[in-house]
Every structure is written in structure tokens, then in C-alpha cells.
Amino acid sequence: MSSVHLKQLRMAFPDGTVGLHGLSLDIADGEFLTFLGPSGSGKTTTLRMIAGLEHPSAGEIWFGTRRVDLLSPADRNVAMVFQNYALYPHMTVRRNLEYPLRKRGVPRGDRASRIAEVTALLKIDGLLDRRPRQLSGGQQQRVALGRAMVRPSEVFLLDEPLSNLDAELRAHMRAELIQLHRSLGRTMIYVTHDQMEAMTMSTRIAVLSQGRLQQLATPHEVYHAPANKFVATFVGSPAMNMLVGRLELAGDVLRFVSEHLTVALPDCRRAELHGAPAQVAAGIRPEDLRLTPGEGDGRVTVVERAGHEAVVWLTLGRQRLVARAAAGTPAEAGTAVAVSVDGGRLHLFAEEGGQRLIGACPA
Amino acid sequence: MRGRIGFALYNLLVWCLVVAVAFPLLWMIGTALKPNDETFAIPPTLIPAHPTLAQFHRLLTDTPFLTYFTNSVLVAAGTTILVIVIAVAGAYGLVRFRFPGRSLIAHMVLFTYMLPAVVLLLPLYLIISAIGLANSLFGLVIAYTTFALPFALWLLRSFIAGIPLALEQAAMVDGAGRLRAFVDVVLPQAVPGIISTAMFSFILSWNEYLYALVFINVDERKTLPPGVLTMLNQNQNVEWALLMAASVLMSVPVLLCFVFLQKHLTRGFGASSVKG
Amino acid sequence: MLSPQRRDQLTGLALLAPTVLLFAGLIFYPMAQSLFLSLHKVSTLTQRTQYVGLANFQALFADPAFLTTFFNTIVWTVGAVLLQLVLGVAGALVLNGRLVGRSLARGLLLFPYLLPTAVAVLVWRWLFNDLYGLINHVLMSVGLIAAPIAWLSQSPNAMITVILVGSWKFFPFVIIAVLARLQSIPESLYEAAQVDGASRWAQFWDITLPQLASVLSVVILLRGIWDFKEFDLIYLMTGGGPGISTQTLPILVYREAFQLLNFGRGAAVAVTMFGFMLLFFAVHIWATRHHETEGR
Numbered sequence: 001m002s003s004v005h006l007k008q009l010r011m012a013f014p015d016g017t018v019g020l021h022g023l024s025l026d027i028a029d030g031e032f033l034t035f036l037g038p039s040g041s042g043k044t045t046t047l048r049m050i051a052g053l054e055h056p057s058a059g060e061i062w063f064g065t066r067r068v069d070l071l072s073p074a075d076r077n078v079a080m081v082f083q084n085y086a087l088y089p090h091m092t093v094r095r096n097l098e099y100p101l102r103k104r105g106v107p108r109g110d111r112a113s114r115i116a117e118v119t120a121l122l123k124i125d126g127l128l129d130r131r132p133r134q135l136s137g138g139q140q141q142r143v144a145l146g147r148a149m150v151r152p153s154e155v156f157l158l159d160e161p162l163s164n165l166d167a168e169l170r171a172h173m174r175a176e177l178i179q180l181h182r183s184l185g186r187t188m189i190y191v192t193h194d195q196m197e198a199m200t201m202s203t204r205i206a207v208l209s210q211g212r213l214q215q216l217a218t219p220h221e222v223y224h225a226p227a228n229k230f231v232a233t234f235v236g237s238p239a240m241n242m243l244v245g246r247l248e249l250a251g252d253v254l255r256f257v258s259e260h261l262t263v264a265l266p267d268c269r270r271a272e273l274h275g276a277p278a279q280v281a282a283g284i285r286p287e288d289l290r291l292t293p294g295e296g297d298g299r300v301t302v303v304e305r306a307g308h309e310a311v312v313w314l315t316l317g318r319q320r321l322v323a324r325a326a327a328g329t330p331a332e333a334g335t336a337v338a339v340s341v342d343g344g345r346l347h348l349f350a351e352e353g354g355q356r357l358i359g360a361c362p363a
Numbered sequence: 364m365r366g367r368i369g370f371a372l373y374n375l376l377v378w379c380l381v382v383a384v385a386f387p388l389l390w391m392i393g394t395a396l397k398p399n400d401e402t403f404a405i406p407p408t409l410i411p412a413h414p415t416l417a418q419f420h421r422l423l424t425d426t427p428f429l430t431y432f433t434n435s436v437l438v439a440a441g442t443t444i445l446v447i448v449i450a451v452a453g454a455y456g457l458v459r460f461r462f463p464g465r466s467l468i469a470h471m472v473l474f475t476y477m478l479p480a481v482v483l484l485l486p487l488y489l490i491i492s493a494i495g496l497a498n499s500l501f502g503l504v505i506a507y508t509t510f511a512l513p514f515a516l517w518l519l520r521s522f523i524a525g526i527p528l529a530l531e532q533a534a535m536v537d538g539a540g541r542l543r544a545f546v547d548v549v550l551p552q553a554v555p556g557i558i559s560t561a562m563f564s565f566i567l568s569w570n571e572y573l574y575a576l577v578f579i580n581v582d583e584r585k586t587l588p589p590g591v592l593t594m595l596n597q598n599q600n601v602e603w604a605l606l607m608a609a610s611v612l613m614s615v616p617v618l619l620c621f622v623f624l625q626k627h628l629t630r631g632f633g634a635s636s637v638k639g
Numbered sequence: 640m641l642s643p644q645r646r647d648q649l650t651g652l653a654l655l656a657p658t659v660l661l662f663a664g665l666i667f668y669p670m671a672q673s674l675f676l677s678l679h680k681v682s683t684l685t686q687r688t689q690y691v692g693l694a695n696f697q698a699l700f701a702d703p704a705f706l707t708t709f710f711n712t713i714v715w716t717v718g719a720v721l722l723q724l725v726l727g728v729a730g731a732l733v734l735n736g737r738l739v740g741r742s743l744a745r746g747l748l749l750f751p752y753l754l755p756t757a758v759a760v761l762v763w764r765w766l767f768n769d770l771y772g773l774i775n776h777v778l779m780s781v782g783l784i785a786a787p788i789a790w791l792s793q794s795p796n797a798m799i800t801v802i803l804v805g806s807w808k809f810f811p812f813v814i815i816a817v818l819a820r821l822q823s824i825p826e827s828l829y830e831a832a833q834v835d836g837a838s839r840w841a842q843f844w845d846i847t848l849p850q851l852a853s854v855l856s857v858v859i860l861l862r863g864i865w866d867f868k869e870f871d872l873i874y875l876m877t878g879g880g881p882g883i884s885t886q887t888l889p890i891l892v893y894r895e896a897f898q899l900l901n902f903g904r905g906a907a908v909a910v911t912m913f914g915f916m917l918l919f920f921a922v923h924i925w926a927t928r929h930h931e932t933e934g935r
Contacts, residue, residue, distance in 0.1 A: 014461075053532050055644050072643060073535040080536045086529035090551040099547075103538030147537070157536075374739045384807070385747040387762045388754075390773065394765065403771045406780070453658035460651025468655065474920055475666050477861075479868030481892040482909045482916075485676065485902060486669035509665050516658065541650055570755040572871040577897060588757035592875060595761065603765050610758040617753050621746070628749060629819045632812050 002064035002154045003029045004050065004187060009059035011045050011211070019045045020211045022059065027155075027189065028203075029064075032181050034190040036198040037208035038234070044159060046208070047191045051157055052076050063154045074103070079148035080157040084164065085140045087132035093143050094128040100151050118146045121183075138169045149184065156188045162197060174200055195235050199223065207231050225347075229354035232283045232347060238311060238322045241284045244351060247276060256282050256346060260297060260317040265343045276348070276357050283347035286311065289323035289339060293331045296338025300331050314339070391614075394607040395419070402604045418608035428609055430583055431590030438500050438575075438586055439568040442507040443561050446515045451557060454519035455545060459528070469520075476513035480573050483509055488577055498581050506574045511564045518563065518630055522556025523549065559627040562620040569616060587613050673913070676906035683900045695907035704883055705891070705908075712887040714798060715805070715873065716866045722806035723862055724855070727813020734814065735821040752811035760875040763804045767791060794884035797877050801885055805872050809865070813858055820854040821847070857926055864919045868912065888912050 004027040011020035020042040027033045035043035048054040050061060052073035061069040068076045079100075088096050094115065101111045119125040122142045132140055141161065148156060158177075162170045178201050181188055192198055198205050199219045207214040207222060207230075215227035226232035226240075233239045245258030254265045263282070291298070291312060298321070302313040305327065312323045312331050316339055323339075331337055348357040382389075389409060394402060395418055397411040422428045457469055487506055488497075496502030526549055534544035572588040579585050585593070591609045595601060624631055677695055679688040699705050734745050751759065766773050767790040775787040790800045824846065832842050870889035873879070879886035879894070886894075888908060896905030 051532075051536055052643070053535070055642070070643060072540065072646075073532070074538045074540055078536060080533070082529045082533055084527065084529055086527065086533035088530060088533070088548055099534070100537035103534075103543075147533075370737070377733050377738060378740075378744070380733075381744045381747055384751075387759075387766060387807070388747075388750070390766060391758070391762045405776070407771075407773050407776055449657045449661065452654040456651045456654030456658075460647060460654070462648040462651050465651075468659070470924065471662065475662065477864050477916065477920060477923075478666070478670075479870075479889060479909075479912055479916060481868065481870055481889040482673055482913050483666065483669045484892065485896045485905055485909065486672035487665070488897075489672070490669065505665065508661060509669075512658065512661060513666075541647070566753055570753075570757070572757055572875070573893070577893075588755060588871075591761070592757055595764075603768075603771075606761050607765065610761050613755055613758050617755065618750070621750060621753050625742075625746070629815050632752060632815050 002066075002187065003027060003031075004155055004189065005060075005062040006046070006050075007060040007062070009046065009049060009056045009061065011042070011049065011054070012057045018211055020056075023208075023211075023213055024059075025206060025213065025216055027187060029187055030185050032188045032190065032201055032203045034192060034198040034202040034205045035208055036192060036195060036205050036235075037214075038193060040210070041208040042211040043191045043193075043208045047157055047159055047189060050155065050189060051078050051080050077154045078157055079151070079153035079155070081144045081148050081159065081161045083160045085132075085144040085161075087140055087143055087147070089132050092129050092131055093124065093135070096132070096143060097128075097146055097150050100147060104151055106151065114150050118150045121149075122146050137165055138173070141165060141169075141173065145180070149180075154187070156184075156186045158188065158190045160192055160194075161190075162192070163194070170197075177201055195237065199235075207234065209234070225356070226283070227356050229281060229283070229349045232349065232356075236285060238286050238324075240347070241286065241289065241321045243282045243284070243319060245280060245282060246278045247280055247348075256280065256343075256348070258282065258319075260319060261339060261341070263341055263343045263346055265346065277350055277352065279351040280357065281349045281351050281354070283349060284321075284341050284345065285347075286322050286324040288341055288345035289321060290341060291323050291325055291329070291331060292338040292340070293329065293335060294337070296336055298337040298339045300333050300335050300337050302333055303329070303331055312337075388614075391607050391610050394604050395611045397604050399602070399604055402602075418604045419612070422605060422608050422612070426594060426605075426609075427582060427585075427590065428594075428612070431585050431587045432612070434500060434584060434590075435569055435586040435588075438503050438507065439565045441500070441504040442511050442568040443564045445504060446508060446511040446564050447557060447561050450512060450515035450519050450560070451550075451553070454516050454523050455549065457516070457520055458523045459531070472513050472516045472520075475509070476517050478510075478513075480510065484573065484577060487574075491578060498579055498584055500584060503575060503578055503586070506578060507568045507571060510571075511567055514567060515560050515564050518560045519553070519556060521630055522560070523553055525556075526552045556627075559624055559631060562624055563627075563631045566617055566620055670913070673906050673909050676902055677910040679903050681902035683902075686902075688903075691903070695903045696911070699904065699907050699911070707883055708886050708888060708891045711798070711883075711885060712867065715802060715869075715885070715887055716863060718798075718802040719805045719809065719866045720859060720862045722802060723810040723813050724859065726806060726810040727858075728817055728851075728855075730810065730814040731817035731821055734818055748814060749811040751808050752815075754808070756808065756871040757875060759804065759808050760872060763800075763807075764791070764876065767800060791877055792881050794881055797881060797885045801873055801876050804876060805866065805869065808872060809862065812862060816854055816858050817851060820851060824850050857923070860919065860923050860926060864916065864923070867915065867919070 006023055006025050009020055009023040010018070012018050023042070023046060035046055037043045045054060049056050049069075052068070052071060056069060059069070060067060063076070088099065091099065097115045097118065098111055101114060106114070116125070119128065122145060124139065124142045124146060127135060127139060127143070132143070135143065144161065162173050165173060174197060181201070190197070190201065202219055204216060204218055205222050206216045209230050215222055215231045217225070217227070222231060222235055226235065229242065233242060243258045243261060245256055248255050248257050256263045256265060298314045298316045300312055300314045304311040304313075307327065309327055310325045310329050310331075312325050312329065314321050314323065314337055321339065325331065349355060350357060393409045393411060396414040396416070398413055398415050398417055401408075401411055401413065457465065457472075487509065491497055491502040491506060496505065530548045530552065531544040534548045535541065539547055570588065575586045576589045579589065582593075591606065591613065594609065595606055676688070678690060678692060680691045680694070681688050730748050734741060734748070738744060769775065769787050769789050769792070772790075774790070775784070778784045779787065789796060791797050828846050829842055832846055837845060868889055869887070870893065873885055873887055874890050874893070877885045879890045889912070892905050892908045892912070895901045895908060
């Protein structure tokens with residue numbers, strides 16, 4: 001077990017495209033760190049470079065005080081769960097679990113006890129003599145986890161391990177992985193494009209886009225204080241509303257003014273906004289948008305009723321907005337609706353460059 | 364009702380055509396089972412009135428057929444083993460490793476796979492004579508490598524490319540070196556592909572005529588194709604029943620492979636590049 | 640210490656080394672030697688070579704027999720490819736549809752492709768035999784012909800017969816290629832067309848045929864290449880005769896080099912053929928370039 005340090009990792013592909021522009025970050029020992037990003041963001045490349053399956057064009061990778069980027073995967077002592085599990089089809093479950101132990105020269109007696117321990121933990125002890133193709137997706141998933149857990153390793157890498165499972169099983173495995181991390185206490189590095197997985201499991205999330213680190217923070221921070229427009233709109237579902245406008249000082253009150261919506265900002269924001277550019281983008285989470293049906297210049301286009309809540313899509317002039325409302329909201333498609341928002345809930349970003357200016361006021 | 368009659372008629376028509384295409388094969392078997400006096404009977408019959416294995420018996424006892432057969436087995440098996448060993452390593456290197464000139468080598472393989480044998484015939488003959496392998500089966504094996512190796516490389520390349528890369532990578536993460544991962548994980552997965560490639564290479568070598576004709580001039584080293592055709596041209600009175608018996612025996616190994624290979628015909632015919 | 644990439648590259652090259660060596664020694668060196676010989680006069684007795692420039696080629700192209708041979712090669716290639724195409728597409732359509740005993744039919748139709756050419760030739764020569772052949776007998780007994788036809792010893796019968804036999808032997812390639820493509824056309828396309836009210840004929844015309852276009856172009860090219868270089872079948876059927884009426888380029892190479900022992904001239908024919916192959920190959924690469932990038 002150890003901490004992991006990435007120093008100025010860069011990946012340029014032979015065709016000239018750059019997959020990663022100098023990524024640096026430190027992962028603490030025992031942490032559950034998730035790389036979150038859309039496809040092509042560089043998250044899988046980063047994970048595979050940590051495993052030694054791809055070689056950085058520049059930069060260094062350290063496990064604790066050991067530099068590993070010039071080592072082969074076998075010499076790095078990492079464990080990895082692959083997206084499609086990569087179970088050896090010609091070996092039984094037992095042989096699959098045994099393989100990493102054999103390659104590390106673990107004596108026969110110890111192997112059996114290690115396997116027994118892991119299979120009991122993962123509840124797959126009944127499957128030992130089956131072959132991978134005789135297993136369900138969930139069972140294969142467990143075996144893949146088992147193969148990674150069966151021997152001690154410096155870090156535990158997981159490459160979208162839940163993406164091939166159905167929704168129910170995925171939710172279940174999420175809970176199990178959280179438990180597993182707690183009981184193993186190993187450094188886990190997890191790659192996903194699913195924000196739900198990232199939010200629920202991670203100690204910290206590294207949000208990547210186009211080969212650049214956008215934010216490295218706890219799930220709470222990523223959601224409540226997104227570092228820029230990309231993070232703000234990528235995390236959260238439905239996505240954060242984004243309105244373009246400007247900051248105006250009207251008498252003593254600082255206001256965000258856009259074409260159809262004007263929001264007064266509370267005093268707690270004033271100091272932070274000193275010197276902010278006039279052109280800004282305001283982000284509003286759907287749950288922060290208050291709707292008053294029956295009047296106003298908003299127009300409801302669609303209401304999605306999901307049982308415990310309703311998602312209301314509306315237009316405000318040419319601006320499209322989405323709001324979260326109580327399940328019983330009287331809003332109906334085609335009706336008018338008034339829109340308001342508490343100035344303390346506004347996220348403001350520079351229109352140019354998208355950097356965050358301020359977050360929501362402390363409650 | 365009309366649909367069913369239509370379907371039956373359609374089947375009948377199609378099967379007549381299928382039988383027509385396969386007829387030469389049936390005629391070959393029919394003739395091979397006839398005694399000599401029936402071969403030229405008028406009217407000719409497909410099914411012999413007095414079926415006999417006499418032709419096969421004569422073939423094996425009175426003619427050098429068995430020698431030709433043995434030579435063919437040796438050459439085809441030798442070529443296959445040589446080519447498979449080299450091509451498995453080569454195909455793996457071609458599929459999984461990145462190095463300058465990789466795609467050039469891939470194109471080179473495809474190109475040589477299509478190269479006419481006659482272009483190489485004369486210089487190969489000179490080379491093989493120069494190193495003293497004229498009239499030897501080993502010389503023939505070397506010559507056959509020129510078409511069997513590109514073919515096997517091309518075929519194995521597609522088989523190996525179909526094995527998920529993640530398997531090897533998992534093995535490497537689990538502590539295996541690159542070549543160890545190949546042996547532990549890739550090779551077992553590639554076995555069906557290797558077997559079919561071996562069978563196709565065997566058939567190619569088994570059927571080859573031109574090199575065998577040019578490189579072997581002594582009767583006891585001849586392989587089946589030129590050997591049996593010598594039998595055709597030897598006598599004024601061609602013994603068709605005997606030749607058909609020889610044809611049947613020549614086809615048996617191919618037929619056995621063919622039955623095994625049903626699943627891989629698209630690749631083996633070289634048609635996989637057109638699958639789109 | 641070598642970097643991991645470098646080590647990886649070296650392993651890859653080491654795995655390919657035997658292949659590359661064999662290619663160099665058995666394919667590229669001979670190819671170069673062919674080129675060398677084609678520019679030389681080679682003494683039959685001493686095998687001493689003398690540089691003669693393009694004289695071999697000049698003599699060749701001025702020889703009417705060469706032009707006939709070239710023309711024969713074109714006739715054979717075009718004829719055989721066309722017939723294979725018709726038979727092969729028909730066979731593929733039949734095998735792709737509902738048919739009783741389909742897998743047996745598939746086996747019977749495909750087997751000739753793997754049959755030794757020597758066997759195919761023996762059987763067909765027996766069937767086409769002037770005096771005792773089944774084909775003449777049947778044609779005479781149903782009254783289509785009055786006297787036996789010399790299928791292989793008269794022109795142009797010989798070329799027609801060779802094309803027929805060649806097509807029989809090689810058309811399974813077209814079946815298998817077209818069949819593979821037919822089976823990869825998603826059923827939902829036909830269902831969508833049915834919902835849109837397309838007749839069976841319209842479905843064939845609007846869905847099947849456009850889907851086959853790319854396969855057919857590659858099939859034509861590959862079969863073209865392979866038929867162009869075919870030696871065994873023609874040589875064994877007719878030996879190039881009667882006269883030189885079925886002599887194609889590969890047979891000419893063999894004759895010049897091994898019957899007339901005219902090495903330089905034989906090499907010149909081979910090099911000419913090689914030039915054509917390069918052309919075919921370039922077209923093939925061009926036609927399949929998108930398949931290649933997909934397949935990586």
C-alpha cells in the first residue's frame with residue numbers, strides 16, 4: 001500500500017494528438033480517488049499509465065518513494081480490474097484467482113488460504129470450478145475483483161468496472177465497493193464517466209476534460225463549488241442551468257442581470273466579486289430554481305414526473321431552463337410560470353475562460 | 364398451401380442445381396468403384412453395377428501412388444509445422460507491438476500473399492539448385508514457405524487480433540512478463556485459429572503443383588499432383604478408373620480438413636478482407 | 640536501462656525476425672533476381688549472364704505469340720471472373736435463404752475450392768473426354784450434337800472449357816465472401832423496409848444490392864488477381880494448347896524458362912506479370928483502405 005504521485009504526466013499519441021497535458025496530482029495512502037470525465041478526457045489513459053500498460057511521453061509516476069514509470073506492469077505491483085473483466089476464458093475461477101499468486105511465487109498452501117479468504121469475502125466460493133463464460137455478469141465482476149484483491153498490492157486500479165452491469169446490480173456493487181474499500185484500506189484509483197459512482201464512492205474526485213485536470217476535490221466540493229463551467233455542467237443531473245449576463249451595481253445592491261432574469265446578490269458575495277469581469281455566466285442548480293406556476297414570462301415545455309419529484313423543462317425567452325420541483329407541482333406543459341432564484345444559490349463564472357468567481361454563500 | 368408447394372418446387376430446383384455442381388465429385392467416386400470393363404460401358408452409369416475396390420488395390424500395389432502419397436504428407440506436414448511456428452510469432456509481433464515499419468510489413472505480407480508463384484519460380488529454382496536441394500523434399504518445403512508463410516501470417520493475424528488485448532494486460536498486471544503473458548493467455552486462446560491455419564496451410568501445400576513439377580524430377584521424390592498426372596500421360600490407353608481412384612484418395616485428407624474447417628471458411632478462403 | 644517502449648519494440652521485432660528473414664531470402668531476393676535476369680542474356684550451358692538492357696522485353700513485345708498469350712490471359716481472367724461472379728452471387732443468395740438441408744448444400748457447393756486442382760482437372764478431363772466422356776455422350780443421346788465435340792483439342796472450345804472448369808473450381812470463393820456479407824446485413828433493415836411497404840423485389844434492389852456493392856468490387860479484384868496468375872488449372876487442362884490458343888502468361892514463363900531454357904526471356908515475362916500485379920495490388924489497397932483502418 002502506498003501513496004501515488006503523478007508529476008507532469010504527458011501523453012502524446014503517434015498521430016500528434018495529445019491525450020494528457022502535464023497532469024500532476026497526489027493521491028494519499030488509503031484514499032479512494034476517482035477520475036471522472038467524458039470519453040476522451042484522458043482518465044483511462046492516466047489509469048493505464050499508472051498500471052504500466054501505457055507509457056507517458058513525459059513525466060513521472062511515484063508509488064510512495066519508489067519511482068515506477070520505467071518499470072513493467074509486472075514489477076509495479078498493482079492490481080487492476082478491467083472494464084470487461086478480462087477473466088482468462090480457458091481457466092476456471094480458481095485458476096484465475098490463483099494466477100497472480102503463482103506469478104508472484106506464493107507457495108501453494110498460502111495460495112489456497114488466500115483464495116478461500118477472498119472468495120468468502122466476495123461470496124463466490126461456490127463458483128471456484130466454473131469457467132468465466134458460465135458466470136453471470138455480476139459473478140464475473142466479483143471474480144475480477146477477487147483476482148485483484150487476492151494478493152497485496154501497492155494500489156488497486158479499477159477501470160469502469162461497473163459499466164457492463166445492469167442498473168440494479170450497479171447500485172448494489174457501488175455499496176459493496178464502498179464497504180470493500182473501508183475493510184481493505186487500500187489505495188484505490190477508480191475511473192468512470194458515471195458521476196453517480198464518483199459522487200457516492202470517492203474520497204476525492206479528479207475531474208478531467210480534454211486531457212486537463214479541471215478540479216480535484218471532495219464530492220461535496222465538486223458539486224457545491226465547481227471550479228469552472230465544465231465541472232459545473234458535467235456534474236449534476238439534470239445539468240446546471242447556465243445563463244449569460246453581467247454584474248451591475250444598482251445603488252448599494254450588486255445584481256446579476258440577464259435578458260429575462262435579474263437576481264440580487266446578497267452582501268456576503270460583494271467582497272469576493274471585487275474586480276470581477278462584467279461579463280459573467282450564472283449557474284443555477286435545477287433544485288435552486290423556484291417556480292411559481294400560473295403567472296410570469298416562463299413557459300413550461302415538458303414536465304417529467306418521476307414519482308418522488310418532478311423535473312420541469314421551461315423556456316424563459318430564448319433561454320432553456322430546467323428545474324426540480326415537488327412531485328405534486330401544478331406546472332403543466334404550455335402553462336406560464338414565474339422563475340426566481342435566491343441570490344445566495346447562484347454560482348458565478350467568468351464568461352471568458354469559465355473560471356469560478358464565487359460559489360454559493362455559506363448557509 | 365400454394366406457399367408450401369412453391370417452397371417444395373423451389374427446393375427441388377435448387378437441389379438439382381447443387382447436385383449438378385457436385386456431380387463431377389459423384390462421377391469421380393462412381394468411376395473409381397467400377398471394374399475396368401465397366402469404365403467405358405455404353406450407356407455410362409453413375410452407380411457401378413459391380414462395385415469393387417480393385418482399382419484402389421491396384422493403385423496401392425502396382426503403382427508408385429503410395430510413394431507419392433508419403434512424399435506429399437511429408438512435404439505438406441513439414442511446410443505446415445515450419446510455417447506455423449514462424450507465423451505465430453510473426454503474427455503476434457505484427458498485431459500487438461508498435462514499432463516503425465509495422466504497417467509496411469503488414470502490407471508486404473498481403474502483397475506476397477498475392478504474388479504469382481511463377482514470378483519466383485525461376486530464381487527459386489536457381490537458389491534451391493545452388494544449395495543442393497534440387498530433387499529433395501526439403502527443397503520443396505522451402506519453396507512452399509513462399510506462399511504458405513504469407514497466407515498463415517495473414518490468417519493468424521486476424522485470429523490473434525480477435526483476442527482481447529485486456530487479457531494479456533491483465534496477465535502482465537498479475538505479474539507475468541510480456542512473453543509469459545503470450546504463452547499463458549494468448550496462445551491457449553489462439554489454439555482454434557492455429558489449428559485452422561495449420562489445416563489450410565496443409566491443404567495449400569498438399570494441392571500445390573507447379574513447384575513440385577519443376578523442383579522434383581525423380582519419380583521416387585514426386586508428390587501426388589505431378590505424380591498422378593505422370594500416370595495420366597504415361598499410357599496410350601488411359602485407365603480412368605484407376606485415376607479416379609487416385610483422385611478419391613488425394614481428396615480424402617482435404618475433405619477431412621474441410622469438415623473440420625466449416626466455421627473458418629470465410630477467413631481461410633482469404634475472403635475475410637471483403638467482409639466489410 | 641532501456642525504456643519500456645524500446646524494450647517492447649525490440650521484443651516485437653525479435654518475434655518478427657524469422658518472418659522478415661525468410662521473406663528477404665525467399666521472396667525479395669528472388670524477386671530482385673527475376674528483375675536482374677530479365678535484363679540479361681543467360682547462357683544455357685554455363686549460366687553466365689550478359690547485360691542486354693531491355694532487349695528481352697523488346698523481343699517479347701514484338702513477338703506476336705506474346706501478344707496472343709497476353710490476349711488469352713485477359714480472355715481467361717475476364718471470362719472466369721464474370722462466370723464466377725454470376726454463379727457465386729446466385730449460390731450465396733440461395734444459401735442465405737430458406738433451404739432444406741442447407742448446410743449439406745453449402746458443403747457441396749464450397750468443396751471444389753479446396754479440391755486439389757490436379758483432381759479437378761482429372762475428373763473434368765474424364766468428363767470432357769472426346770470418345771468416352773460423359774458430356775459428349777449425354778449431349779449426343781439427347782440429340783443436341785450429332786458427333787462428339789473435341790472440347791479440349793480445338794479452338795475456341797478449349798478456352799471455353801477451361802473457363803467453365805476454372806469457374807467451377809473457384810466460384811465458391813465468391814459464395815463465401817458474398818454470403819458473409821449477406822449475413823451481416825441486419826434483419827432490421829428488411830423489417831424496416833417491409834414496414835415501409837417494400838416488395839421482396841424492392842428489398843433486394845434497395846437493400847441487398849447496395850450492401851453487396853463494396854464486397855463485389857473487392858471480390859472482382861481478388862479473383863482477378865488470382866485468376867490472372869493461375870497456372871495449374873490451365874496447364875493441366877490443355878498445356879496451353881491446341882497450339883498456343885489457351886496459353887496464358889504464367890504458362891509462357893514456365894515454357895520459356897524450363898522448356899526452352901531461355902532464362903532471360905522467361906524472367907522478362909515474369910517481370911511483366913509482376914508489373915500487372917503491382918497495379919492490381921495498388922487498386923486493392925486503395926479499395927480496402929477503410930477496412931484496414933477499421934480492423935485495427
